[in-house]
Amino acid sequence: MSDTTQIQAGRDVATLINVFTVAPERQAQLVALLTRATEETMRHRPGFISANIHASADGERVVNYAQWESEEHFRAMLADPGAREHMTEAAALAESFDPRMFSVESVHHV
């Protein structure tokens, strides 16, 4: 199930949710950039588990829901020159972005 991301409470994973605010006419370009950056760079870094790129129906947001083995792995990736280049490009396309680390508090199903 390498194409399926799993969310579970109590799992030892660091979740990064990065909310990008973007002009609707640039949303598709930002999605393409994040997809390419993840394939080329982020997913090859130690501790990477998953990235899940979402586009809002109203065109105004892009959300990357990403999982890392630890926050330290995520921070080490941030220092990678290739990753920094991609993030500078993403920052230039977006109006703003708000990356934060989260824990999964609860998971609910039917």
Add this chain to the structure above:
Amino acid sequence: MSDTTQIQAGRDVATLINVFTVAPERQAQLVALLTRATEETMRHRPGFISANIHASADGERVVNYAQWESEEHFRAMLADPGAREHMTEAAALAESFDPRMFSVESVHHV
């Protein structure tokens, strides 16, 4: 795997990501409220697939990553009096909230 949420690209699911901005001293209370509201009300509504409540490490955000069979199911739930009561309570605890519908554009793994 009823305690595991799955994210897949191309799956016919409506994703709601609701980002709550909250004072850190009220974050735990908001998480508890959303957890209770989901168990008591939302998960019994038609079309509910999952809700996943996240707390940011800095205390300033709560994110509900929820999946519904369609946007119409989600909108029908919003009209439910029990759901509205819970959401009024959540709105009173949060400084702001920003619910939007998303599609999963891409999923990446190692």
